[in-house]
Amino acid sequence: MAKKGSKKVKKIRKVLKAKKEAKKLNIILPKDEVKIFLPEKQIPDAWYNILPDLPVPFEPYIHPGTKKPLTPDDLAPIFPMALIQQELSPKRWIDIPGEIIDIYRLWRPSPLYRAKKLEKVLKTPAKIYYKYEGVSPAGSHKPNTAIAQAYYNKKEGVKRLSTETGAGQWGSALSLAGALLGLEVEVYMVKVSYQQKPFRKSMMETWGAKVYASPTDRTEVGKKILAENSDSPGSLGIAISEAVEVAVKDPNTKYSLGSVLNHVLLHQTIVGLEAKKQMELAGDYPDVVIASCGGGSNLGGISFPFIYDKVTGKKPDLRTVAVEPTACPTLTRGLFDYDFGDTGQMTPLIKMFTLGHKFVPSGIHAGGLRYHGDSPLISLLHKQKIIEAVAYDQNPVFEAALLFTKNEGIIPAPESAHAIKAAIDEAIKAREEGKKKVILFNLSGHGHFDMVAYDDYLAGKLKDVPLTDETLKKGFESIPKI
Numbered sequence: 001m002a003k004k005g006s007k008k009v010k011k012i013r014k015v016l017k018a019k020k021e022a023k024k025l026n027i028i029l030p031k032d033e034v035k036i037f038l039p040e041k042q043i044p045d046a047w048y049n050i051l052p053d054l055p056v057p058f059e060p061y062i063h064p065g066t067k068k069p070l071t072p073d074d075l076a077p078i079f080p081m082a083l084i085q086q087e088l089s090p091k092r093w094i095d096i097p098g099e100i101i102d103i104y105r106l107w108r109p110s111p112l113y114r115a116k117k118l119e120k121v122l123k124t125p126a127k128i129y130y131k132y133e134g135v136s137p138a139g140s141h142k143p144n145t146a147i148a149q150a151y152y153n154k155k156e157g158v159k160r161l162s163t164e165t166g167a168g169q170w171g172s173a174l175s176l177a178g179a180l181l182g183l184e185v186e187v188y189m190v191k192v193s194y195q196q197k198p199f200r201k202s203m204m205e206t207w208g209a210k211v212y213a214s215p216t217d218r219t220e221v222g223k224k225i226l227a228e229n230s231d232s233p234g235s236l237g238i239a240i241s242e243a244v245e246v247a248v249k250d251p252n253t254k255y256s257l258g259s260v261l262n263h264v265l266l267h268q269t270i271v272g273l274e275a276k277k278q279m280e281l282a283g284d285y286p287d288v289v290i291a292s293c294g295g296g297s298n299l300g301g302i303s304f305p306f307i308y309d310k311v312t313g314k315k316p317d318l319r320t321v322a323v324e325p326t327a328c329p330t331l332t333r334g335l336f337d338y339d340f341g342d343t344g345q346m347t348p349l350i351k352m353f354t355l356g357h358k359f360v361p362s363g364i365h366a367g368g369l370r371y372h373g374d375s376p377l378i379s380l381l382h383k384q385k386i387i388e389a390v391a392y393d394q395n396p397v398f399e400a401a402l403l404f405t406k407n408e409g410i411i412p413a414p415e416s417a418h419a420i421k422a423a424i425d426e427a428i429k430a431r432e433e434g435k436k437k438v439i440l441f442n443l444s445g446h447g448h449f450d451m452v453a454y455d456d457y458l459a460g461k462l463k464d465v466p467l468t469d470e471t472l473k474k475g476f477e478s479i480p481k482i
């Protein structure tokens with residue numbers, strides 16, 4: 001014991017006083033970290049493949065013509081062999097090549113934040129953590145797979161990648177990857193977005209990509225659509241068909257997809273693997289993991305390494321929540337069935353939750369969440385009740401985004417704001433139940449190119465139109481019977 005009046009007691013008094021002062025001034029002391037960084041050395045050196053750990057077998061992709069399970073050779077004209085092998089690999093861990101890690105170092109490991117101020121305004125006993133993927137040069141999680149895909153294509157001698165983009169996030173990520181790895185990139189950008197989002201286009205061109213307003217007269221599909229309607233605004237379905245056609249016709253060109261497929265979710269697991277180490281440093285483990293869900297890649301990325309603990313019995317109570325827009329409620333209102341990945345019926349049939357490949361969602365601002373289908377892995381895990389799903393209207397999502405921005409500073413992408421809304425709701429529920437839960441969500445990107453959406457929200461111009469059962473039924477009618 002230190003003696004009264006001794007040096008040691010004086011020191012303790014001083015520390016206590018400083019703590020009190022800090023509390024008064026709302027200063028956060030070093031032991032309660034706000035950002036948890038990992039050193040570069042700790043970038044994971046293998047991706048986690050969830051396929052061998054699924055509770056039920058993965059249902060094969062089906063060839064649209066023969067209706068038989070797809071073979072690797074069927075995919076060879078559009079994807080490099082390394083990615084085709086990753087798609088159905090039985091191996092739990094897949095090594096990340098050193099060249100890819102070297103590029104990841106430009107922004108990885110990404111920070112994990114504790115949303116201290118948000119917790120305070122919500123008066124919640126819950127701890128809220130978020131992994132921030134907006135630090136990548138393209139501003140979202142998408143470069144995690146774009147870099148890997150460009151790398152494997154380059155290694156197999158491919159000269160050019162073709163792809164589609166809607167809002168422009170994926171096109172930007174692949175253009176960045178093309179620049180860093182020395183590959184040409186051709187982006188078919190949905191015509192309305194091309195006109196409405198000129199700066200995403202400028203970004204892609206700055207990285208050296210060629211960007212075309214789809215439909216174009218460069219492909220047979222495009223020509224056919226333009227002949228029917230020269231003013232066609234385009235759609236993601238049409239743009240996919242154009243990009244695939246270009247790849248099929250040219251032996252030096254392959255096609256690249258930014259979400260949905262297993263190899264894309266595999267590459268994104270780097271997010272969850274880092275988050276797991278960071279949560280450990282923070283001395284916590286999440287009770288619930290939350291992410292927005294369009295095609296499912298940022299959700300699979302952050303959650304699969306944690307779901308591994310659930311399916312192996314280590315953390316049986318772990319919850320995972322997929323958040324989607326009510327305008328495109330694939331998991332919450334869709335059917336679990338085989339369907340095409342695109343409107344033009346060029347892709348294989350995939351067993352997934354779907355609203356029907358002809359379903360056209362209304363023009364909400366979260367463009368990255370306007371997809372009729374979903375990752376087959378996420379779909380299977382939702383069907384097995386391992387992943388829950390919720391859907392929100394645009395206005396409450398933007399309201400949550402503003403509350404977040406005003407307390408945490410970062411302006412989120414409208415897609416990511418869906419995860420914020422669900423995290424806030426979980427924190428409020430914890431307050432009501434008086435529970436100390438730990439919440440982790442993925443802040444998949446920043447919203448710097450989405451200011452028109454924020455303008456519309458601030459001007460009170462966003463509309464939430466309910467999606468009727470009749471509209472849904474029409475979409476379901478396009479699901480093929482096999």
Ligand SMILES: *Cc1c(COP(=O)(O)O)cnc(C)c1O
Pocket residue numbers: 140141142169170258259260292293294295296297298299368369413415416444445446
């Ligand atoms: C593309 C995108 C999404 C949705 O795609 P997922 O494959 O479901 O992750 C979410 N957030 C951002 C920032 C995106 O760019």
